Amino acid sequence: MTLVTGSMLASDVLASGPISTITPLHETPIPHAEVVRLLAAWTDDGRADNFREHEKRYGRLPVVGTSGGVGRHLLIDSVRRAGLRGRGGAGFPTADKLSAVAATKGQAVVVANGCEGDATSSKDHTLLQLAPHLVLDGIALAAYALSADDTILCLHSGSPALESVRAAIAERRDPVRVTVVEVPHRYTASESSALVNFLTTGQALPTTGPRAAVRGVNGRPTLVDNVETLAHLALIARYGDEWYREAGTAESSGSTLLTVGGAVTWPGVYEVELGIPISDALELAGGESESLQAVAIGGLGGTWVPMSVAAELPLTHEGCAELGISLGVASLVALPVQACGIAETARVLGYLADQSAGQCGPCMFGLPAVAADLADLAAGRRDRELLGRLCKRLGVIPGRGACSHPDAAVRFAASALRTFADDARAHAKGHPCEWAQQPSWTPLPEGVTA
Amino acid sequence: MSRYSGPSLAIDPITCTAHGLCAELLPEVVELDEWGYPILIDGPVPPALRAQARAAATACPTLALKLSRG
Numbered sequence: 001m002t003l004v005t006g007s008m009l010a011s012d013v014l015a016s017g018p019i020s021t022i023t024p025l026h027e028t029p030i031p032h033a034e035v036v037r038l039l040a041a042w043t044d045d046g047r048a049d050n051f052r053e054h055e056k057r058y059g060r061l062p063v064v065g066t067s068g069g070v071g072r073h074l075l076i077d078s079v080r081r082a083g084l085r086g087r088g089g090a091g092f093p094t095a096d097k098l099s100a101v102a103a104t105k106g107q108a109v110v111v112a113n114g115c116e117g118d119a120t121s122s123k124d125h126t127l128l129q130l131a132p133h134l135v136l137d138g139i140a141l142a143a144y145a146l147s148a149d150d151t152i153l154c155l156h157s158g159s160p161a162l163e164s165v166r167a168a169i170a171e172r173r174d175p176v177r178v179t180v181v182e183v184p185h186r187y188t189a190s191e192s193s194a195l196v197n198f199l200t201t202g203q204a205l206p207t208t209g210p211r212a213a214v215r216g217v218n219g220r221p222t223l224v225d226n227v228e229t230l231a232h233l234a235l236i237a238r239y240g241d242e243w244y245r246e247a248g249t250a251e252s253s254g255s256t257l258l259t260v261g262g263a264v265t266w267p268g269v270y271e272v273e274l275g276i277p278i279s280d281a282l283e284l285a286g287g288e289s290e291s292l293q294a295v296a297i298g299g300l301g302g303t304w305v306p307m308s309v310a311a312e313l314p315l316t317h318e319g320c321a322e323l324g325i326s327l328g329v330a331s332l333v334a335l336p337v338q339a340c341g342i343a344e345t346a347r348v349l350g351y352l353a354d355q356s357a358g359q360c361g362p363c364m365f366g367l368p369a370v371a372a373d374l375a376d377l378a379a380g381r382r383d384r385e386l387l388g389r390l391c392k393r394l395g396v397i398p399g400r401g402a403c404s405h406p407d408a409a410v411r412f413a414a415s416a417l418r419t420f421a422d423d424a425r426a427h428a429k430g431h432p433c434e435w436a437q438q439p440s441w442t443p444l445p446e447g448v449t450a
Numbered sequence: 451m452s453r454y455s456g457p458s459l460a461i462d463p464i465t466c467t468a469h470g471l472c473a474e475l476l477p478e479v480v481e482l483d484e485w486g487y488p489i490l491i492d493g494p495v496p497p498a499l500r501a502q503a504r505a506a507a508t509a510c511p512t513l514a515l516k517l518s519r520g
Contacts (some may be wrong), residue, residue, distance in 0.1 A: 120451035208462055361487035369484075396483050402464050 012370050035247045035255040035273040039349035042130045048164060051171040054133040061137050061237055075145045075237060076102065082241035083253040088113060088226030089299070089329040091317050095231065097223060100213035101146050104221035108146040111199065112139050112153045114161065114227040115183050115190030119351070120331040123257035124227050126269040128161035131231060132168035133409050136178060138230025141237050142223055150176070150217070154195055157182035157383065179248045187300075187302065187355035191403045192224045193358070205357045206403035228257055248274035252316035252327075260285035262334035262441045264294060272315065279311040282334060290336040294419050295443065298328025300348055301408025304341060304419040326413070331443050340433035344442060345413055346374035351444045352409040363406035366397040370413055377424060380432030387428050390405035391417070400438070454494040457517050459503055461488055466514035475506040488515070 007347040040057060041049040049057055080095035099110050103387060112135060116124040128135060135153070143151050148232045151174075155162055162180070169178050181199065183189050189204035192212055199217045209215065216222020225233075232254055236244050248254045252274040258281055261267045265286025272281055278295060295310040297303055303325040305313065313319055335341060353367035373390040376383065394414050398407040417424050423433060459479060468486035478499055480488045495503045495517070507517045 094451070208464055361466065361468050362463070362483065363483055365485040365487075366483075393484075396489060400461075400463055400489070402462075 008065060012410065013198075019357050034232075036271060037126060037247070037255045038131055038134060038228070038257060039271045040131075048130050049133060051133055051168070054131075058134070058137075058234070060236060061140065061234070072102075072145050072147070075141065078241045079233060079236055082236045082244040083248075083251070084229065084236060084244070085252065085317065086226055087228035087232070087256060087330065089118070089301070091327060094225065094229055097225065098142070099147055099212060100211070101221045101223045103159070107150075108148040108222050109217045109220050109222040110139055110142045110148045110151045111195060111212075111222055111224045112178075112227050112230055113192070113195060113224055114152070114153060114155045114159070114165075114194070116156065116159075117187045117190035118301070118329050118331065119187075120296070120299045120333050120442060121261050122257045123269045123330065125155070125159055125161040127231060127257060128155070128159075129164045132161070132164050133172070134231040134234045135161040135165075135173060135227045135235035136168055136174065137237075138225075138227075138232070139178055140174045140176070141233050142225065142230060143174075146221075146223060146304070148176065148223070150220075151178045152199060152217070153178050153180050154183050154190070154199075155180065156185045156190070158185065171428055178297040186357070187352065188357040188403060188405050191405065193403060195224060196222060205359060206401075206405070208402045249316050249318065251318040256315070256330045258315070260334070261332070261443055262296075263289045263336040264334050265289050265338075275314050275316050275319075277311065278313050278315060278332065279403055281315060281332060288334060288336075290338065292334050293337045293339070294335045294341060296331075296333040296335065296412075298326055299331045300412060300442070301404070302331070302354060302412060303415040304335075304345070304412070305415075306419050335441055338435050339438060339441055340378055340423065340436040341416055342374060342423055342427055343378035343414035343433065343436040343438075344440060345420075346371060346378045347440050347444060348442055349374055349409060349413055352405070356405060360401040360406070362397045362400040363409075366393060367406060367409050369393055370397070370410065371446055374413060374416070376435050377427045378432060380427045380430050380436075382430035383428065387417075387424065393431055454496055455501070456494045456497065457500065457519055458494045459507070460516050461490065461492050462514045462516070463487075464514075465512045467512055469511045471505045471509050471511065475509060476502050479503065480506070480515050504512055 076095055076098045084094040085091045114128050117432045129153045139151050168429045182203045191206050194206040196203050196212045196216045197207050212222040212224045245253045255271050258270050258272050270284050294304050294306050298303055317327050349371035353371045356363045356366045370393050393399050394410050397410050454463045467487045470482055472485050472488050473480040479491050503517050
């Protein structure tokens with residue numbers, strides 16, 4: 001049996017913003033998941049484990065300061081051999097990050113990022129509700145590996161996971177007690193440097209300057225890891241790197257939580273083995289609810305890929321790299337044939353422009369300009385200069401912000417012009433899609449219009 | 451690959467508020483985008499322009515333009 005944690009159909013998503021509720025979905029049989037690791041409690045019992053049940057299911061944590069436990073370096077080595085890569089979007093090797101913090105002088109801080117900034121993803125707060133103890137295990141392990149005396153779990157203010165996380169922390173006796181911090185609900189607030197800035201100064205804005213590993217919270221070496229990454233750490237510490245590699249590929253090992261949204265029968269969060277083709281992932285979500293033309297891979301900073309290419313594409317870092325794209329945060333948005341990809345992207349860019357921290361000119365002014373161009377294009381406003389102007393703007397914005405927000409937004413917009421190239425040309429000649437005014441398939445927070 | 455070695459210019463995008471002085475003082479290296487924010491050519495500053503580059507960095511009203519050691 002597999003798990004489906006979001007029961008909301010696209011129409012519900014449109015009505016209420018990003019998928020955030022967790023409701024058991026179906027009484028009918030659901031196709032088998034390839035891997036059940038992180039969400040075993042949900043799969044078996046349909047609810048989260050308490051701490052006692054959690055230790056029974058996964059076994060006790062083998063380390064954390066006891067003599068005879070796994071040494072600090074051995075733990076980091078094991079993570080390296082396991083090939084664990086960050087699950088927050090960048091896919092950076094977790095062992096390298098741990099080593100970088102360990103190599104910096106000073107008392108380390110561990111920050112677990114559960115903010116889930118990307119509107120297409122709901123895997124982090126799903127994980128925090130269904131397996132909070134795995135995340136807390138991972139935080140404890142990271143603290144042990146780095147001799148950290150300060151551990152912070154960041155959630156968006158009002159996150160649906162706050163309650164389960166607080167209850168789980170109260171059940172435990174970790175050597176370093178986890179502090180829960182609520183971060184303002186803005187896309188760029190959960191970017192690594194913005195989190196560090198917020199925890200140091202109270203300002204949730206990205207910064208330029210040294211990496212968190214070198215100079216993080218209060219100037220101390222800081223590990224900022226996604227909560228799912230830390231949950232995988234808890235599995236590697238228990239069962240070892242060889243076990244971990246039994247799922248996944250050489251370069252993308254293990255399982256991953258994946259949010260599937262858009263025109264599929266059962267949008268929701270699924271745990272899948274890295275390496276399955278995208279078509280299998282869509283099948284897990286009940287398959288297409290209507291004929292599909294494209295899939296957005298990697299969230300709002302990701303890429304539109306035509307269905308003909310996406311279907312066989314393996315869900316891995318290396319598979320995406322071969323296409324010149326990035327896996328990003330593990331999320332898929334399926335766009336039906338009867339939808340306008342340009343209008344869809346215009347709405348997303350409008351949202352991303354609105355979410356800019358407003359610090360860097362190319363982002364502050366560039367993203368609204370790109371969003372307006374896309375909206376004009378979608379509306380079929382005949383303008384000979386529109387496509388040229390838009391392409392020029394997409395060319396000058398990247399690489400000029402303090403964080404990667406503008407680059408990611410531009411990447412998404414540029415991929416729309418490639419994937420929906422025929423539509424774009426037709427729109428520029430004054431022929432809009434008949435579906436341009438339809439509600440968005442991409443789950444965006446309420447009140448966002450192009 | 452650049453033909454030169456040595457210092458290069460960098461902009462702190464947060465500090466920069468688009469005064470545009472850099473593009474006036476150093477048009478060979480800096481151009482402005484449509485919103486008035488500087489775009490730099492890649493790589494080290496050509497040796498003949500180093501003194502000008504240093505002057506531009508000093509003149510930047512927000513000190514967003516910096517000449518790094520190469």
